[in-house]
Amino acid sequence: MRLIDASRCPYCARVRLALAEKVLDYETVEVDLADRPQWLLELNPPSGRVPVLDDGFTLPESEVIMAYLDERYPERPLLPSEPVERAHARLLVHRFDENLGTDYYAFRRGDPNDLAGKLEMLEVGQSLFADLAYAPWVIRARDMLGVQLPDRIAEWLAKLEQRPSVAAEVAVVRAL
Numbered sequence: 001m002r003l004i005d006a007s008r009c010p011y012c013a014r015v016r017l018a019l020a021e022k023v024l025d026y027e028t029v030e031v032d033l034a035d036r037p038q039w040l041l042e043l044n045p046p047s048g049r050v051p052v053l054d055d056g057f058t059l060p061e062s063e064v065i066m067a068y069l070d071e072r073y074p075e076r077p078l079l080p081s082e083p084v085e086r087a088h089a090r091l092l093v094h095r096f097d098e099n100l101g102t103d104y105y106a107f108r109r110g111d112p113n114d115l116a117g118k119l120e121m122l123e124v125g126q127s128l129f130a131d132l133a134y135a136p137w138v139i140r141a142r143d144m145l146g147v148q149l150p151d152r153i154a155e156w157l158a159k160l161e162q163r164p165s166v167a168a169e170v171a172v173v174r175a176l
């Protein structure tokens, strides 16, 4: 298995976290986001976005890759087993932009935003799948952007960081 990856990309981090949770062996192809290779534009047209997983076939989109890995490698599940809880976890991730992403990127650009309000309201601790899908941005908000997390979110992240997968991602971010 191969992951077309970029250390600083939080969408790639979702996939790194899922692969680490599943304890799967994989190779990494690190891409320079500022100088995307032509082969990547051809692999994932038109933008050449990362992440892209190669598991004998090519799969882009972090949310889809996480769900694929969970179904293909069912040991150590990420999604809950109960259908209503599974649906809720997927819904939470599907609504990432409105729940966090849009305001995170507005904050990063210095545009008007409600990142603080979105962090206050964030639904966490309900499923590993959703927690892993949101954690890359919360880690970057704390460790790269210097955002003071609400106590509830700081405590959730501190607990999540006890997982080797998340601790490894924190180390990646701190080395950027």
Ligand SMILES: N[C@@H](CCC(=O)N[C@@H](CS)C(=O)NCC(=O)O)C(=O)O
Binding pocket: 006, 008, 009, 010, 011, 012, 033, 047, 048, 049, 050, 051, 060, 061, 062, 063
């Ligand atoms: N919806 C995609 C978003 C991936 C994404 O935006 N990746 C960034 C790097 S962090 C990228 O490659 N952006 C290039 C572009 O949007 O043209 C996913 O979930 O995988």
